[in-house]
Amino acid sequence: MTDRITLRVTRYRPESETEPTAQEYEIPLRKEWAILDGLNHIKDHLDGTLSYRWSCRMGVCGSCGMTVNGEPKLTCATFLEDYAPGPIRVEPLSNFPVVRDLVVDIGDFMRKLPQIKPWLIRSEQEPPAENEYPQLPAEREEYERFSMCINCMLCYAACPVYGLDQEFLGPAAIALAQRYNLDSRDQGASERMDVLSAAEGIWACTFVGECSAVCPKDVDPAGAIQRYKFTAAMESLKTLLLPRGAR
């Protein structure tokens, strides 16, 4: 078995190129190396000009999302060996503007994120009597899955709806809204409703499900969106059928 593998890495240097190009690097194929280790080897030993984002190397920071052989992946959790004998294509995440090489601009998501108010909202401002809001394990389970999101943007890169229409609020933002809506300590669901149930919110989703398929933290944004569709549809029915006082 060969002990080397080729990474075909997309390069884009906006100061000298108008289009991205592919550049091949041969690196050692080691059992314990993830794609990110391969990129770090290139950066340290072969070509110091290669640009990419990374930080924690352990699937927590959400920085190292890239497209590996056409699929959105966390490169710190995707191993070279699984793609042997190669070559392995490493490209920037789809659906985002490329800043340089493998670095994408996620400003669109960062602008959308505060719209869904991803924090605990209380209707009264006084702190609770015991200085904490007690929560049962069952109540915690309601939202725990959606709280695992690391904002890695793999779901946006995989979402065909977001690819066609960047106005779509998107999987991670909606899942995060549900993380707070379903938290027993939160009272802000009505404040998030306008943004979520807009045409560019949940209703733009056509339940392709790729977001949940690629999510490295098993958040299931598609499930969060479908669940909220039902909530929003019931609210609309109530608005239509019930008199104002009974809603």
Added chain:
Amino acid sequence: MEPFLWLLFSAGGVLSALLIPALLLLFGLAFPLGWVSPPDHAHLSAVLGQPVTRVVLLGLCVLALFHWAHRFRYTLYDGLQLKHLGRPINLFCYGAALAGSAVASYLLLAAW
């Protein structure tokens, strides 16, 4: 409007998934192939003579048609990328579902 169209789509999907495979299995395979002895004409006619049966069948037809309309609309929007033709697509899809529902109502309720 979208929440109500989605509720019809959703209800149509659930009902179709539950009832249509059972009906197809019975009337498409089990009865013609003799796995189960089929009910005679008088029996089936009596079952269909019940208003409840006809209302259930009408509900299935109408909801399945609206399920189709919603799905086909988004197939045209995203699959064929024709979202700029939104209005005619909506008219065609939901119009066809309404027309189909009218035909189903006529056949199941009025023309009985």
